[in-house]
Amino acid sequence: MKIGFIGVGNMAQAMIQGLLNAKVSSEDIIVHSAHATNYEPFAKANGLKTAQTNLELTQMADMIVLAVEPSLYQQIIQEITGALTKAKILVSVLTGITLGQLNAAADMANLPIVRLMPNVNVKINQGMTAIVGNDAAQESALDQVQTVFEKLGSVTALPEQHFSTFVALAGSSPAFIYLFIDSLSRAGVKYGLSKQQATQIAAQAVKGSAQMVLESDKSPFDLIDQVSSPGGTTVAGLLAMEEHGLITSVIKGIDATIAKDRG
Ligand SMILES: NC(=O)C1=CN([C@@H]2O[C@H](COP(=O)(O)OP(=O)(O)OC[C@H]3O[C@@H](n4cnc5c(N)ncnc54)[C@H](OP(=O)(O)O)[C@@H]3O)[C@@H](O)[C@H]2O)C=CC1
Numbered sequence: 001m002k003i004g005f006i007g008v009g010n011m012a013q014a015m016i017q018g019l020l021n022a023k024v025s026s027e028d029i030i031v032h033s034a035h036a037t038n039y040e041p042f043a044k045a046n047g048l049k050t051a052q053t054n055l056e057l058t059q060m061a062d063m064i065v066l067a068v069e070p071s072l073y074q075q076i077i078q079e080i081t082g083a084l085t086k087a088k089i090l091v092s093v094l095t096g097i098t099l100g101q102l103n104a105a106a107d108m109a110n111l112p113i114v115r116l117m118p119n120v121n122v123k124i125n126q127g128m129t130a131i132v133g134n135d136a137a138q139e140s141a142l143d144q145v146q147t148v149f150e151k152l153g154s155v156t157a158l159p160e161q162h163f164s165t166f167v168a169l170a171g172s173s174p175a176f177i178y179l180f181i182d183s184l185s186r187a188g189v190k191y192g193l194s195k196q197q198a199t200q201i202a203a204q205a206v207k208g209s210a211q212m213v214l215e216s217d218k219s220p221f222d223l224i225d226q227v228s229s230p231g232g233t234t235v236a237g238l239l240a241m242e243e244h245g246l247i248t249s250v251i252k253g254i255d256a257t258i259a260k261d262r263g
């Protein structure tokens with residue numbers, strides 16, 4: 001299967017790196033974006049094929065991944081619609097653009113369209129991706145896209161009405177989690193650790209804690225109790241964080257992310 005990427009920015013590069021890690025042949029990946037000076041060096045460094053236009057890329061690929069700024073979706077679909085067929089799959093990773101809007105952009109309701117929300121961790125094959133398809137995608141397109149993206153981490157089927165929530169909890173959340181790691185690390189620097197060592201310590205603690213939540217049958221709150229020794233350091237830290245509104249801050253951040261996605 002030839003996979004084409006329209007847009008070769010941060011997200012497309014993360015997906016492509018994950019595919020290459022998973023031993024997808026670079027010969028099967030085609031890229032095009034607005035500026036050749038931006039995508040050609042990346043294509044050359046990774047042995048990818050290039051197309052001269054979005055339309056040519058659509059002609060060359062079996063699966064066409066739209067990875068541009070969301071506001072460009074109508075313009076790009078108008079450019080490529082002539083080359084879309086029932087045998088090809090249009091995949092959108094655009095935030096805030098629904099299957100209904102994609103269908104309507106070029107009267108494509110009878111063509112397979114799959115909406116995905118990956119996160120940047122697909123770059124190291126540890127992504128979290130949501131998937132939903134239009135009616136025409138149900139027969140086999142959805143399975144084909146899911147098979148490709150399972151190479152990049154976890155994939156979960158999700159009703160489209162929950163995509164905005166998913167954007168906040170998984171699409172944008174790597175940035176929130178990096179901020180938490182950096183905050184821990186800065187605190188370490190405050191107390192005399194080097195930034196590098198503090199970041200490594202904080203990141204490993206976050207990684208291990210996430211793995212514990214995934215592997216445990218307990219809720220995160222039960223796990224908190226296991227760390228909090230009576231009269232100990234952890235409960236002192238937790239209470240001080242909550243005095244400054246950690247849970248409220250996180251939920252307010254998620255509210256703002258969802259509101260932005262919903263437009
Ligand atoms: N970053 C992330 O973690 C995530 C992003 N997304 C979604 O992915 C999409 C891309 O985001 P991101 O990669 O961060 O954005 P970037 O700004 O990094 O990349 C945008 C890309 O779009 C290209 N582009 C602009 N105009 C055109 C055009 N007319 N034809 C073809 N390509 C064009 C740009 O090309 P050039 O460089 O040549 O100008 C660039 O390669 C967005 O819709 C976003 O919502 C979804 C989940 C996570």
Ligand SMILES: O=C(O)[C@@H]1CCC=N1
Pocket residue numbers: 095167171172
């Ligand atoms: O910030 C953004 O809009 C994109 C979507 C999810 C992650 N990055």
